[in-house]
Amino acid sequence: MQAAISLQNLTVSYRRHPALHHINGSFARGSLTAVIGPNGAGKSTLLKSILGLVRCNDGQVVTHADVGRIAYLPQQAEIDRSFPITVQDCVMLGYWSRVGLWGGIDAGMVQRAQQALAAVGLEGFAGRPIASLSVGQFQRVLFARILLQDAQVILLDEPFAAIDTRTTSDLLRIIQSWHAEQRTVIAVLHDYEQVRRAFPQSLLLARNVVAWGDTGEVLCDENLQRARAMAEAVDEHAPVCAVGESA
Structure with a gap:
């Protein structure tokens, strides 16, 4: 299958x-992949590398979108919700990628925003300030924003962290609809059982690739034990990795 994103060294x-x-x-283009691994495995760093938010010391990311x-959902802890903006404006x-700073918003675009809010279960919330929302409600807002982006590639960093079961189920259905539309979705997750149920592909990281492929094969006990051992063996005082040195 044609690649949506390639990681080269x-x-x-x-x-x-x-x-x-x-x-x-x-x-692969149109794939639905969970990025998993122990704390400090490099999962969030991988998403930021794809976006160009962190500098690559070696190798490159080739994006075919x-x-x-490309849409990005960061962890909520990285978002300042004190800014005085309404749900609809958010x-x-x-x-933004289509209209920029000076582009106009027409009535059709406003209507599509209202439809996106209804799709995530927030009909009637348009005029509320985002600071008044619960964690789960705000996550729904962020998913509605992605619905308007019409992205080919969607990167989600811990999209279900600290939200209730109902919200998780609703947002997971939206993710699966993106997959059905042949969008490429990459999500950092921690719940291995959830990954087994809903994500056909997985990348298991421990700073290095432990396993990458079909979820059933990646999430075997041997690979999970290896990932834990690799994470525990990390020595922050070890010699610096030379650029160009193979793993």
Whole structure:
């Protein structure tokens, strides 16, 4: 299958020690992939590398999606919700890549924003300030914003963290609808049973690739034990990885 994103010897370092170490592989176009692994495995760093938000020390990310058609949902802890903006205005930021700073918003675009809110279960919330929302409600808002982006590639960093079971189920259905539409979805997750149920592909990281492929094969006991052992063996005082050195 044609690749949506290719990782070629990708190495990213913090404080001169690798958070990602010589990662090679591809996310197929239209695939639904969970990125999993122990704490500190480099999962969030991988998404930020794809977006170009962190500098690659070695290798590269090759993205085959059209410019402006990658959507990103960061962890909620990284979002300042004190900014005085309404739910509807927050959702309509999904149009940013198309209209920019000076582009106009027409009645049809407003209607589509209202439809996106209804699709995530927030009909009637348009005028509320985002600061008044619960964690789960705000996550629904962020999913509605992605609905307006019409993205080819969607990156989700812990989309179900600290939200209730009903909200998780509703948002998971939206993710599965994106997959059915042949969008490429990559999600950082922690619940292995949820991954087994809903994500056909998985990438198991421990700074290095432990396993990458069909979820049933990736999430075997041997691979999970290996990932834990690799994470526990990390030595922050080890010699710096030389650029170009193979894993």
